[in-house]
Amino acid sequence: MQPFHQDTIFALSSGRLPSGVAIIRVSGPQTRFITETISDQVPIPRKARYGLLKNRKHEVLDSGLTLFFEGPKSFTGEDCVEFHIHGGIAVVENFLEALAEFENCRLAEAGEFTRRAFANGKMDITMAEGLADLISAETESQRRLAQLVASGAQRDLYMNWRKKLIQARAFIEAELDFADEDDVPGSVSEKVWQEMKVLSQTIEKHIADGKRGTMLRDGFHIVIIGAPNAGKSSLMNLLAARDVAIISDEAGTTRDLLEVKLNLNGVATYITDTAGIRESAGKVEQIGIQRAWDKAAEADLILYIEDLSAPIKLDMSDFKTEIWKIGNKADLITDTKTDYNFIISTKNSTGINFLLENLTKFITEKTSLQNDIVPTRRRHIDLLSQCKSEIEKAYKQENLPLELRAENLRHASQYLGKITGDVDVEDILDVIFSQFCIGK
Known part of the structure; x- marks a missing residue:
C-alpha cells in the first residue's frame, strides 16, 4: 500500500450496517472544501454541528452531525472530518458516492488513516500495532496489553534504550578520536561496557516476558x-x-x-x-x-x-x-x-x-507478566534478540579494536530503530497497516 497524500481519502469508520449511527471519516487536503460543501460551513474544530448534509448538487443526503479536526491536531495529522449520519445501508452508500464525486477524493485502503498518522509523526509503528491489537482484543488481558502499547509506553522504553546505545557509541568514538586531549578521560570504555552488559541483561529479561506477552496477544494453544x-x-x-x-x-x-x-x-x-x-x-x-x-x-x-x-x-x-x-x-x-x-x-x-x-x-x-511493558509480536522479539546479540558482541570481544565494537553498538541501535520505525522499514509497513480494517 502506497499512500498518496495529494488524495483525500474517505471510508465508513463505524461498525457493520445497518446501525443506529454510521460514522464516515474523511482526511486530506480536500477535507475543508468537502466540509463546506456538504455541511454548508466548517464547524469550530472539535465541536459538533447538527444540520442538513447535501451533495454537490445541493440535494439532501441526510441530517446529522459534522465534527471537524484541523490538522495537525487530528488523528492523521491532516485536516479531518467525521460525518455522523443514520446507519441505513442506502443512506451510507449514497453518502460515499457523493464523496467520490469530489476531485482527488477516493475510498481509503485498509489501514490508510493509521498509516497517514504514522507518516505524519502522530504515532510510531509500535503504537500502530498496539492500536490494531486494541481493535481486535477479545479478552480483558488482551485489551490491557494493547492499550499500554498503543499509549506509547513501549516506544518510550525502546527510545530510551536506543539513546543509551547511541550515547555509549559516542563515548567510545570520543575515546578513539580524542584520546590525547586532556578533557576526555582515558579508558571511559570500561564503564561503557559494564553499562552495556546491564542493558543486555535487561533486554534478555524483556524478551522472556515478551514470550508471555505473545501468548496473551495470540492466545494460549492446547x-x-x-x-x-x-x-x-x-x-x-x-x-x-x-x-x-x-x-x-x-x-x-x-x-x-x-x-x-x-x-x-x-x-x-x-x-x-x-x-x-x-x-x-x-x-x-x-x-x-x-x-x-x-x-x-x-x-x-x-x-x-x-x-x-x-x-x-x-x-x-x-x-x-x-x-x-x-x-x-x-x-x-x-x-x-x-x-x-x-x-x-x-x-x-x-x-x-x-x-x-x-x-x-x-x-x-504462564501468561502473567513481571512487567507491563512487553514485546507483543514475533517481529519485536526477533529484532530485540538481534539487538542483544550485537551488544554482547561489543562488550565481550575485548580483543577486537574499539572501532569494530562501536560498530556493533550501531547495529544494535538500528535493530531497536526498526521496531519503532525510526530506521527505514518500508518493507514491513504494508504488512502492518494491511491488518487494519477499511476506515482505520
Whole structure:
C-alpha cells in the first residue's frame, strides 16, 4: 500500500450496517472544501454541528452531525472530518458516492488513516500495532496489553534504550578520536561496557516476558493428542461445555483438526482436538494424523490422553513442549494409576473440574507478566534478540579494536530503530497497516 497524500481519502469508520449511527471519516487536503460543501460551513474544530448534509448538487443526503479536526491536531495529522449520519445501508452508500464525486477524493485502503498518522509523526509503528491489537482484543488481558502499547509506553522504553546505545557509541568514538586531549578521560570504555552488559541483561529479561506477552496477544494453544477412542473428543466437549466434536466408538471419527476457543481467567485459550494416532490408517486419516503431530509441535501445552482400560502408548519423547499425561475411563478400572498427571472419566465427568482448575492456574502463571511493558509480536522479539546479540558482541570481544565494537553498538541501535520505525522499514509497513480494517 502506497499512500498518496495529494488524495483525500474517505471510508465508513463505524461498525457493520445497518446501525443506529454510521460514522464516515474523511482526511486530506480536500477535507475543508468537502466540509463546506456538504455541511454548508466548517464547524469550530472539535465541536459538533447538527444540520442538513447535501451533495454537490445541493440535494439532501441526510441530517446529522459534522465534527471537524484541523490538522495537525487530528488523528492523521491532516485536516479531518467525521460525518455522523443514520446507519441505513442506502443512506451510507449514497453518502460515499457523493464523496467520490469530489476531485482527488477516493475510498481509503485498509489501514490508510493509521498509516497517514504514522507518516505524519502522530504515532510510531509500535503504537500502530498496539492500536490494531486494541481493535481486535477479545479478552480483558488482551485489551490491557494493547492499550499500554498503543499509549506509547513501549516506544518510550525502546527510545530510551536506543539513546543509551547511541550515547555509549559516542563515548567510545570520543575515546578513539580524542584520546590525547586532556578533557576526555582515558579508558571511559570500561564503564561503557559494564553499562552495556546491564542493558543486555535487561533486554534478555524483556524478551522472556515478551514470550508471555505473545501468548496473551495470540492466545494460549492446547492440543489434545492420543490413540483412537482414548476420549480426546469427549474431553474437548467437556472442557468447552458444549458438543464441538462428534463422539463415536468407531476409530478414526475425527480426521481433521477441531478447535474451540475459551476464555480462561481472561486469557484467550484455543483447544484443538486431533485425529487418533495409529499406524493402520487410510490415506485421508493419515493426513489427519500428520496434522495432529504438526499441531502438537506448535502447542504451548499438550494433553496426552490414554484409555486406562486398554492403554496404547505413543512416543512423545521428541516434543519439547510441556506434556500432561491424562488417564481416561477411570470408571472402568479399580486399581489406582500413578504414572498419570490426571485421572479422569469423560463418561461421568470425574476429575474434569480439577483438570480445568489446574489448566486455568497453569495458563495464568504462564501468561502473567513481571512487567507491563512487553514485546507483543514475533517481529519485536526477533529484532530485540538481534539487538542483544550485537551488544554482547561489543562488550565481550575485548580483543577486537574499539572501532569494530562501536560498530556493533550501531547495529544494535538500528535493530531497536526498526521496531519503532525510526530506521527505514518500508518493507514491513504494508504488512502492518494491511491488518487494519477499511476506515482505520
